[in-house]
Amino acid sequence: MRRVAVTGIGVVSPLGNSVAEVWANAVAGRSAVHRLEAPFTGRLAAPLAATANFDGAAHFDGPRLRMLDRCSQFALFAANQAMKDAASAFSVAGSDADRERAGIFIGTGMAGSISMDDGYQTLYGAGSDRIKPYTILLGMHNAAAAWIGIEHGFRGPNLTYSTACSSAAVAIGEAWRRVASGELDIAIAGGSEAPLSCGSMKAWEALHTLATVDANDASASCKPFAKNRSGMVLAEGAACLVLEPWDEARSRGAFVHGELLGCGLSNDASHITQPSVAGQAATMRAALRAAGLDAAQIDAINAHATGTQANDRAETAAIKDVFGARAGQIPISATKAMHGHLLGAAGALECVLTLLALRHGVALPTLHLDLADADCDLDCVPHQARHGLALRKMLSNSFAFGGSNAVLVLGAAPPT
Amino acid sequence: MSTTHDRLCAILLKDFKVDAAALTPEVALESLGIDSLGTVELLWNVEEVFRIKLPAEPVRLLTLGDVVRYIDSLLALQDDGAAGGTLAPAA
Numbered sequence: 001m002r003r004v005a006v007t008g009i010g011v012v013s014p015l016g017n018s019v020a021e022v023w024a025n026a027v028a029g030r031s032a033v034h035r036l037e038a039p040f041t042g043r044l045a046a047p048l049a050a051t052a053n054f055d056g057a058a059h060f061d062g063p064r065l066r067m068l069d070r071c072s073q074f075a076l077f078a079a080n081q082a083m084k085d086a087a088s089a090f091s092v093a094g095s096d097a098d099r100e101r102a103g104i105f106i107g108t109g110m111a112g113s114i115s116m117d118d119g120y121q122t123l124y125g126a127g128s129d130r131i132k133p134y135t136i137l138l139g140m141h142n143a144a145a146a147w148i149g150i151e152h153g154f155r156g157p158n159l160t161y162s163t164a165c166s167s168a169a170v171a172i173g174e175a176w177r178r179v180a181s182g183e184l185d186i187a188i189a190g191g192s193e194a195p196l197s198c199g200s201m202k203a204w205e206a207l208h209t210l211a212t213v214d215a216n217d218a219s220a221s222c223k224p225f226a227k228n229r230s231g232m233v234l235a236e237g238a239a240c241l242v243l244e245p246w247d248e249a250r251s252r253g254a255f256v257h258g259e260l261l262g263c264g265l266s267n268d269a270s271h272i273t274q275p276s277v278a279g280q281a282a283t284m285r286a287a288l289r290a291a292g293l294d295a296a297q298i299d300a301i302n303a304h305a306t307g308t309q310a311n312d313r314a315e316t317a318a319i320k321d322v323f324g325a326r327a328g329q330i331p332i333s334a335t336k337a338m339h340g341h342l343l344g345a346a347g348a349l350e351c352v353l354t355l356l357a358l359r360h361g362v363a364l365p366t367l368h369l370d371l372a373d374a375d376c377d378l379d380c381v382p383h384q385a386r387h388g389l390a391l392r393k394m395l396s397n398s399f400a401f402g403g404s405n406a407v408l409v410l411g412a413a414p415p416t
Numbered sequence: 417m418s419t420t421h422d423r424l425c426a427i428l429l430k431d432f433k434v435d436a437a438a439l440t441p442e443v444a445l446e447s448l449g450i451d452s453l454g455t456v457e458l459l460w461n462v463e464e465v466f467r468i469k470l471p472a473e474p475v476r477l478l479t480l481g482d483v484v485r486y487i488d489s490l491l492a493l494q495d496d497g498a499a500g501g502t503l504a505p506a507a
Contacts, residue, residue: 062431062432062433063431063449063454130460130463130464133457
């Protein structure tokens with residue numbers, strides 16, 4: 001197996017649309033959660049979201065834009081940024097053989113749900129049969145990955161993973177496996193989600209998983225690991241990584257953001273929504289095995305930590321199960337308090353934050369953790385970032401409805 | 417009243433990135449950057465603007481003039497009351 005370097009990062013997210021902006025906001029502990037203003041918010045019990053400041057019209061011309069759901073717009077923007085950042089030797093003018101060793105791996109939970117929602121509004125709301133001719137192209141789950149492939153000329157595997165909230169972590173993990181095994185020489189991997197339509201927000205609301213509005217401060221509504229946590233806040237955005245074999249990246253003098261050391265996948269096989277402590281623990285162990293590491297070598301964790309009662313309690317127990325007596329000494333960051341839950345893109349944005357945390361030696365803060373919960377009694381880095389840490393290896397946890405879990409293991413890039 | 421050609425060009429200029437000077441009856445849709453998929457979208461807009469309903473039968477439209485003649489033929493049929501039916505007015 002080859003070592004895998006992250007040579008490019010691209011983001012569009014509630015915390016910003018560049019790596020620098022995302023990192024500055026994350027370290028400062030700025031919550032991007034806010035009251036959502038949209039025509040339908042009067043119909044929502046808790047009109048909260050974390051939105052990306054992103055206008056597709058500023059990035060794509062009219063004919064192109066009409067073929068891109070917001071999810072694909074995010075994905076293309078993030079992939080383009082990541083490719084520019086990587087400045088790899090890959091070229092669309094390269095040989096077929098080279099281009100076939102370039103793959104794309106994108107996670108999304110709901111893909112073009114805004115476009116589908118628009119279509120249903122036309123059909124059922126307006127009672128019109130004039131549904132947009134591109135609705136299928138806008139709504140299909142593999143649209144984002146397909147557009148990235150077209151844009152960058154990658155002709156290898158073009159795969160879309162939809163495993164709810166672990167989609168992006170699964171996509172990144174599968175890309176890692178193929179670059180590590182030697183099957184691919186370059187991969188764009190990440191996730192994208194644009195779930196802030198009336199239909200999808202009402203559906204999430206109906207499941208009783210969304211946070212209530214904090215009466216004093218709407219931006220503090222998502223409170224992972226806190227006793228008074230009330231649920232998750234939906235968010236939108238995308239993040240993409242460029243992965244390349246470590247030795248090649250180093251030999252061409254690429255800036256390496258960090259190392260992707262491994263990925264563990266497993267399934268709870270127990271309940272469609274209730275997380276399983278055993279399942280989450282098994283996934284973390286699988287990730288450690290894939291990376292060839294012992295639990296003692298993990299310095300910090302970016303938790304899945306959605307802010308629901310069930311997830312945060314189960315994840316705490318799972319971390320204790322894997323890390324034993326050391327569990328309480330490991331900084332555990334729940335960054336969804338800041339950027340909300342990007343669903344199928346969450347694992348990608350959190351992977352980026354984990355790489356940046358490793359690079360800067362910072363444990364990101366868990367905001368709004370004022371009321372401790374005896375069931376979540378780990379070191380959750382409350383309120384403020386912790387600087388000056390020697391972080392070498394971290395986990396980034398992603399757990400999903402359906403029990404499809406994925407955990408990534410990331411490493412700091414040693415100085416060149 | 418503007419001609420079918422003018423109204424069609426207005427759609428093209430508004431929704432597609434085309435050069436106004438290129439909009440002659442003989443110009444191929446492909447050369448305007450409008451492929452078969454783009455033609456589907458163009459015709460969807462044509463239905464709205466001309467308030468006609470396109471028949472389900474496939475039609476071969478290669479040039480701007482082909483589209484103009486197609487629209488005119490449908491408008492004529494519609495006036496005769498024999499077309500697939502006009503669209504209901506927008507709400």
